[in-house]
Amino acid sequence: MSKPKNAFYAQSGGVTAVINASACGVIETARANKDKIGKIYAGRNGIIGALHEELIDTSKESVKTIAGLRYTPAGAFGSCRYKLKSLKENRAEYERLIDVFKAHNIGYFFYNGGGDSADTCLKISQLSKKSGVPIQAIHIPKTVDNDLPLTDCCPGFGSVAKYIAVSAREASYDVASMCETSTKVFVLEVMGRHAGWIAAAGGLVADGANDIPVVILFPEVPFKKKEFIARVKQKVKQYGYVTIVVSEGVRDYRDRFLADAGTTDAFGHAQLGGVAPVVANLVRQATGYKYHWGVADYMQRSARHIASKTDVEHAYAVGKKAVEYALQGKNSVMVTIDRKKTAKYSWTTGEVALSKVANKEKMMPKSFISKDGFGITKKCRDYLLPLINGEDYPPYKNGMPEYVRIKGVMVSKKLTEPFDV
């Protein structure tokens, strides 16, 4: 019997609180199938690691370290924002990948990323066929933006949503307790350049037991200042305060980012900051209310300390399933999370052809945004709640989460030519 093929695994694009849980799923499942799958080589800093032939030998990592990836945020092997050009524009890149995979007896390509990476994954599989170097390419979904199509949700999103919902609820309690004499408006800026999934999580702040006034600014809804200010005033009149959750990608009716709306500092530099201070300032000018604003930035997507248990389970499962699919001979597919039609939330993994996924963005459906454009519907709430359900705390030592770091032993290079990206 020939030596089993090795596998290549890479993390791509913005990292999340649970992408390493997918890595954990891949590596633990592969280790359990040593007769059929050889070593797992991880790209150092994502696909660039493959182009540079910088491969991390995960077999050198202890069982404990690999298990620890399940509760360690960010990308343990490094990630990158690097989209391969089209085959026409830079065929050399794809050929280089095939060369590296061939040199290291790699027969499986597991790519852990969003829409752009799905496209890369598809092209690898197409080219490998043509090159006579058979490589099974399986995409493992990951994105805090939750914008991949044909999967119920994307691992990484549930934990950001939980972080935003929890943080905004806590901050709302804070503002509520001081609004009579102090801050009346709290603005929280969240991620999501194109799709408002993360902003929608702000809608979970309020529920039956928590009558909290929240106004959401979605990227899908063109910003209308007058209506917005009216809504803010109405909430403050009714509750004494309001919490505003604003997506970084909110745009005006001319489709310009609000954060870029012509503001520069005294020296003419483009304005420094995000959209939160812009929105806060608009409110102040129109109402005089005292405000505070926060920007969740990287904290939101790395907050493993408050990760959603469901999200962690999803992330592990898609990694595990990717290996199982590979062992079943599947190719050119993305693993999906499929929601079952049960009264109580339940889910399973599934598959979809990569050709149907690549380069498509899933926006918030209209039915998820309330008629006035400033909130979420019950349908959206029913969709979101299971995704933030459950806690999955990391271990702590001396008061701090004890995240793991890999040794990162590199595989010896076999190709003589370097490759510039």
Place this chain on the structure above:
Amino acid sequence: MSKPKNAFYAQSGGVTAVINASACGVIETARANKDKIGKIYAGRNGIIGALHEELIDTSKESVKTIAGLRYTPAGAFGSCRYKLKSLKENRAEYERLIDVFKAHNIGYFFYNGGGDSADTCLKISQLSKKSGVPIQAIHIPKTVDNDLPLTDCCPGFGSVAKYIAVSAREASYDVASMCETSTKVFVLEVMGRHAGWIAAAGGLVADGANDIPVVILFPEVPFKKKEFIARVKQKVKQYGYVTIVVSEGVRDYRDRFLADAGTTDAFGHAQLGGVAPVVANLVRQATGYKYHWGVADYMQRSARHIASKTDVEHAYAVGKKAVEYALQGKNSVMVTIDRKKTAKYSWTTGEVALSKVANKEKMMPKSFISKDGFGITKKCRDYLLPLINGEDYPPYKNGMPEYVRIKGVMVSKKLTEPFDV
């Protein structure tokens, strides 16, 4: 035997993740001593509630609600930023308080706040003596700023410190995993206008198992741009990235807030935001490094989900002890947290005369800041670590923390005259 005196309890100033735990300590301990202490009336929105005779009857709250205060952030009874003027300037305010207390048979005044409130507490006790309306005034320390003197630490601080340390560590993992091709500098703005205690918590990001590059900007250290940029460059050269934790109160050598350093937007408005975007922009201009920045704002002080267990225990204990001191006949004191001289961290509560506390701020000692001004010393780390130790998670329901809200039944007013503040 005469009817036992009632007590007044109020929350003052900026709220914290654990101030309600102090309220819980006060109320539970008073309830256990019903023969000696009557009802606990809480000021609606702090001391203003007393001036307005808006008293919340905490006896109407269930045992379960009061127990729930232990894990509920912010000020359940409302707080305010309202410093009573001096006796000379506005004696009427103090007399009004005495009138309200007299009308409601209040013999105990528990004030839960920072330095300003300690001063108010002192004056109440002085005036009550002169007025022949005996009121025992006990101060319960609370401030995220950790700047009260003569107590080892202030309840509220440990939890903010834990939040900042955990969040900055997580964000550092994020940046580390993408720095080769993306963001190299992450700037996190934290609270602390005058004292750098919260910023110091950024120094806990790194430890033996986590060699993470952190640069801290303290309000105690005048900002020197050249040295700062050099340090940032050096860290990026060595590690590939750097995390900057900046106190909102950092000032330049002319003692101007960096956040106010002349920046206005294109319309001439004073610049909108905090110091994080200012620092990030300085770095970009000097180095060209790609950056991200976050502002922890209210999230940091309301983050009960990641509160320090030690801090929660401190907060409960100072509330409990305040009632015990009152029952022992003490007056004009603040409860303190005293660190014992043991190898393993241990503590007890103590007392200090209010006259020694009022209107004093405890800055970071020089021995806590590293020589270069950008980090913390081992002494500081040894001080901080016990304060963030332990986790004390709130209960969750449907993925969200289940914080309690009080019913807030108001006591019938007895005074005929209203009082304007």
